[in-house]
Amino acid sequence: MWSGRFREPLDSAFEEWQRSFPFDVRLLPQEVAASKAHARAIAAAGILTDAELAKMLGGLDRVIPFSIEETTTTSSSDPNASLSSHFIRIVALSPQAEDIHHFVELQLTKLIGDLALKLHTGRSRNEQIATDMRLFVRDAIDQTLEGLLAWREALVHQARSAGDAVMPSYTHLQRAEPVLTAHWLLAYVAMLQRDFSRLMDCRSRLNLCPLGSGAIAGATLALDRNIAAEALGFDGPTPNSMDATSDRDFALEFTQAISTLGLHISRFAEELTLHSTAEFGFLDLPERFSTGSSAMPQKKNPDLTELIRGKTGRLQGAAITLATIVKGLPLAYNKDLQEGQEPVFDAADTIHGILLLLPEFTRALRFRTEVMQSAAEKGYLNAMAAATYLTHKGVPFRKAHEKIGQAVRLGLETGRELNELTLKELRGFGEEFSEDFFDAISLEATVDCHDVIGGTARNRVGDAMEDASRQIESDRASLASKKSAKLGLESVSLV
Numbered sequence: 001m002w003s004g005r006f007r008e009p010l011d012s013a014f015e016e017w018q019r020s021f022p023f024d025v026r027l028l029p030q031e032v033a034a035s036k037a038h039a040r041a042i043a044a045a046g047i048l049t050d051a052e053l054a055k056m057l058g059g060l061d062r063v064i065p066f067s068i069e070e071t072t073t074t075s076s077s078d079p080n081a082s083l084s085s086h087f088i089r090i091v092a093l094s095p096q097a098e099d100i101h102h103f104v105e106l107q108l109t110k111l112i113g114d115l116a117l118k119l120h121t122g123r124s125r126n127e128q129i130a131t132d133m134r135l136f137v138r139d140a141i142d143q144t145l146e147g148l149l150a151w152r153e154a155l156v157h158q159a160r161s162a163g164d165a166v167m168p169s170y171t172h173l174q175r176a177e178p179v180l181t182a183h184w185l186l187a188y189v190a191m192l193q194r195d196f197s198r199l200m201d202c203r204s205r206l207n208l209c210p211l212g213s214g215a216i217a218g219a220t221l222a223l224d225r226n227i228a229a230e231a232l233g234f235d236g237p238t239p240n241s242m243d244a245t246s247d248r249d250f251a252l253e254f255t256q257a258i259s260t261l262g263l264h265i266s267r268f269a270e271e272l273t274l275h276s277t278a279e280f281g282f283l284d285l286p287e288r289f290s291t292g293s294s295a296m297p298q299k300k301n302p303d304l305t306e307l308i309r310g311k312t313g314r315l316q317g318a319a320i321t322l323a324t325i326v327k328g329l330p331l332a333y334n335k336d337l338q339e340g341q342e343p344v345f346d347a348a349d350t351i352h353g354i355l356l357l358l359p360e361f362t363r364a365l366r367f368r369t370e371v372m373q374s375a376a377e378k379g380y381l382n383a384m385a386a387a388t389y390l391t392h393k394g395v396p397f398r399k400a401h402e403k404i405g406q407a408v409r410l411g412l413e414t415g416r417e418l419n420e421l422t423l424k425e426l427r428g429f430g431e432e433f434s435e436d437f438f439d440a441i442s443l444e445a446t447v448d449c450h451d452v453i454g455g456t457a458r459n460r461v462g463d464a465m466e467d468a469s470r471q472i473e474s475d476r477a478s479l480a481s482k483k484s485a486k487l488g489l490e491s492v493s494l495v
């Protein structure tokens with residue numbers, strides 16, 4: 001690609017070490033699509049005749065030597081595994097290629113001869129890699145958004161099935177107040193709604209085309225940059241060539257958004273791991289998502305949630321690796337950027353693998369409703385509701401808190417819950433207590449007194465469930481319109 005200026009061949013160990021083809025082979029579909037778009041742009045600028053353009057596009061269509069289906073002969077249902085054996089097979093075809101750009105040129109030259117050498121007119125690998133990565137991240141975002149929709153739906157489905165079932169909520173991992181199980185599940189839906197919107201934001205900022213930026217200063221041909229941008233489904237060309245060739249904000253934003261999503265996923269995984277212990281007993285882990293122990297015959301281990309918790313660590317790692325690579329880089333392109341690809345691929349694969357499993361796993365969860373409810377009925381979780389009862393009788397909250405605190409103390413000393421104390425005993429703490437106190441601290445009343453937007457009262461949770469479903473539908477529609485804008489473009493497929 002650049003041998004003219006050199007008198008000495010490359011050190012062979014260095015040559016092999018600096019190559020990116022073994023991993024940037026991932027970008028083959030993107031590289032082909034971007035090359036077709038560039039071919040159209042240089043043809044419009046008079047570098048290729050119509051016949052040459054047709055021949056070049058035809059050649060580029062044949063650059064991908066075999067399809068992933070042809071490679072996937074085994075019945076592996078792990079898409080990441082099939083993808084990687086596919087790419088290993090492609091790398092083996094051309095081990096001398098330095099990177100994906102070099103590979104496509106070599107292949108194209110084999111297919112259409114010297115005409116292939118015209119493709120690099122007016123372009124640089126610096127803008128190519130920036131373009132390929134944007135296309136890759138755009139697909140990875142779309143795939144993640146699909147997964148998020150499916151998981152949100154599964155969570156809402158479980159929330160609906162939970163009906164009015166009640167469980168304890170926790171602060172400091174100490175039982176706090178009873179909440180609807182649906183309310184707890186919808187807490188995750190709220191997090192995922194934000195993750196969805198973060199990724200959509202990132203997608204819209206990403207969607208500009210670097211092609212035409214050249215190596216650093218802009219193409220040396222008067223290219224109409226809108227041609228390539230349109231062919232690839234970008235909203236337009238990037239505004240500054242120095243920025244465009246060295247900017248990796250889209251990848252940073254993607255890995256950062258995914259790392260935040262990973263934090264949410266790991267909290268969910270941790271809660272389920274905890275809830276499935278004998279100590280909590282809140283849920284039966286689905287056997288098809290659990291494993292046994294080779295040593296202890298009685299064990300059923302929560303491997304899925306544990307592994308998810310572990311894998312989300314890699315997502316944090318990807319975001320940090322990328323930020324560390326970009327930090328302090330002078331403008332514009334620097335080879336360091338090549339190291340930024342693998343964390344992005346790893347984050348995309350990791351989140352894809354997780355989101356393929358989570359919806360089905362979530363639907364398969366079976367909660368032990370009675371255990372959860374009885375945990376919510378013990379331990380004075382109605383003490384806040386009891387204090388609120390007194391405030392309705394005109395007692396200032398600070399005083400009410402103290403009186404209920406005394407009642408709790410009496411309960412603790414005599415082994416009774418608040419509803420097991422007599423009215424006479426309660427009156428000892430304040431004359432405001434009367435017969436209606438016991439209704440005010442029933443489990444239902446304790447839940448329903450949180451009658452505010454976002455609260456756990458049954459009617460509010462019902463509203464929240466409707467809102468969550470509506471939001472899923474509207475998010476699904478926005479994603480579909482973004483995805484349909486990609487249809488009919490230079491074919492860019494899979495992350």
Ligand code: ARG
Nearest residue numbers: 020099125126129335337338
């Ligand atoms: N493989 C390189 C990368 O991923 C492509 C760009 C190379 N540009 C260059 N000026 N050496 O960053």
